[in-house]
Amino acid sequence: MLRSWSFQLFRIYGIQIELHFTFLILLAWVAWDGWIEAGILGGAWSLTLIILLFICVVFHELGHCLVARHYRIKIHRILLLPIGGMAQFGEIPRNPIKELLITVAGPAVNFGFFGLVYACMGWPEKEFLLSFSYDLNGLFVVLLFFNLTMGIFNLFPVFPMDGGRILRAILALRFSYLTATKIALWIAKPLAVLGVILALTTLESILTAILFAFIFIGGELEYAMVRRRETLGGLTIADVTCRDFIVMDANITVQDAVSRFSIGYPRSIILLDDGMVAALLSPSRLKKIVKKAKAHDLLISKTDSKITALQADWPLEVFVDSIFRNIKCVYPVYQHNTIIGIVEPSNIQGIAEWKNLSRRFI
Numbered sequence: 001m002l003r004s005w006s007f008q009l010f011r012i013y014g015i016q017i018e019l020h021f022t023f024l025i026l027l028a029w030v031a032w033d034g035w036i037e038a039g040i041l042g043g044a045w046s047l048t049l050i051i052l053l054f055i056c057v058v059f060h061e062l063g064h065c066l067v068a069r070h071y072r073i074k075i076h077r078i079l080l081l082p083i084g085g086m087a088q089f090g091e092i093p094r095n096p097i098k099e100l101l102i103t104v105a106g107p108a109v110n111f112g113f114f115g116l117v118y119a120c121m122g123w124p125e126k127e128f129l130l131s132f133s134y135d136l137n138g139l140f141v142v143l144l145f146f147n148l149t150m151g152i153f154n155l156f157p158v159f160p161m162d163g164g165r166i167l168r169a170i171l172a173l174r175f176s177y178l179t180a181t182k183i184a185l186w187i188a189k190p191l192a193v194l195g196v197i198l199a200l201t202t203l204e205s206i207l208t209a210i211l212f213a214f215i216f217i218g219g220e221l222e223y224a225m226v227r228r229r230e231t232l233g234g235l236t237i238a239d240v241t242c243r244d245f246i247v248m249d250a251n252i253t254v255q256d257a258v259s260r261f262s263i264g265y266p267r268s269i270i271l272l273d274d275g276m277v278a279a280l281l282s283p284s285r286l287k288k289i290v291k292k293a294k295a296h297d298l299l300i301s302k303t304d305s306k307i308t309a310l311q312a313d314w315p316l317e318v319f320v321d322s323i324f325r326n327i328k329c330v331y332p333v334y335q336h337n338t339i340i341g342i343v344e345p346s347n348i349q350g351i352a353e354w355k356n357l358s359r360r361f362i
């Protein structure tokens with residue numbers, strides 16, 4: 001959802017920076033607000049300020065990413081939203097010290113920027129703090145306080161915010177990873193609710209309220225992810241592979257596919273082109289295609305699968321997070337160069353639930 005409404009901006013240190021389209025609404029709103037307050041100059045000043053602030057946000061996220069890269073963790077992108085930035089990694093390290101260092105690097109960048117601005121201009125005069133000025137000095141004052149506030153705010157122990165991650169990493173030195181996450185979330189949830197209430201009442205900031213709501217939901221999702229990983233530890237890709245499928249040639253027409261599908265009702269159709277998986281379809285996806293396509297249309301022309309091949313003996317733990325994250329992707333499973341089935345998030349979820357149930361009898 002977040003990705004589908006975002007577009008690529010540029011790469012920095014080889015890391016893709018993406019902008020969510022709602023960010024453009026924020027830019028327009030800020031420029032409008034500045035224009036109302038102080039005319040054209042106010043609009044241009046506000047726009048410059050918001051861009052500078054988001055450059056600080058990008059560097060905060062880059063702080064996380066560059067330390068993560070040092071530990072050979074894959075970085076997917078940095079996504080910019082009106083509520084802030086989000087660095088998306090291929091995996092979250094289980095090593096508490098690594099997680100601690102990756103996390104601390106973000107706020108450290110803000111404190112670094114704060115120190116830099118402070119070294120350039122010193123502590124602002126009292127009149128600058130009392131009256132806002134639409135000039136270079138005003139920009140520096142806001143940058144100074146923004147970086148100080150962002151650095152401190154991120155250290156609040158509200159998981160999965162930086163402070164919450166630091167807390168989880170420290171707890172993970174003593175407890176299991178799942179227990180550490182559970183305790184961090186237990187502390188974070190009431191704080192996030194309090195954050196929403198304070199944002200709406202005292203601060204009157206809808207964006208801050210949305211940020212805390214996101215943090216609340218983000219914490220729950222990450223806990224579910226950690227729990228799933230714990231439950232599925234030790235399994236291989238083959239253990240969660242669904243083997244109920246039929247193979248068709250990639251050049252099959254929609255009409256022929258429908259008649260084949262009505263025999264035996266398999267869970268999936270795999271379209272093969274020269275022995276390689278060209279597409280994968282579920283019954284519900286095929287039904288949607290049938291409603292729009294003509295009988296003699298090639299089925300392959302109506303699909304747009306992104307395919308990631310998996311090997312049967314690979315450990316599930318390494319791939320499970322990305323399988324759940326990239327739900328538009330299709331995962332055929334190979335064993336000795338032969339396709340043996342498909343991995344789908346619903347399969348993995350089902351197996352995790354059964355594994356949890358089976359624990360009741362241990």
Ligand SMILES: [Zn+2]
Pocket residue numbers: 060061064106107154162
């Ligand atoms: Zn951060």
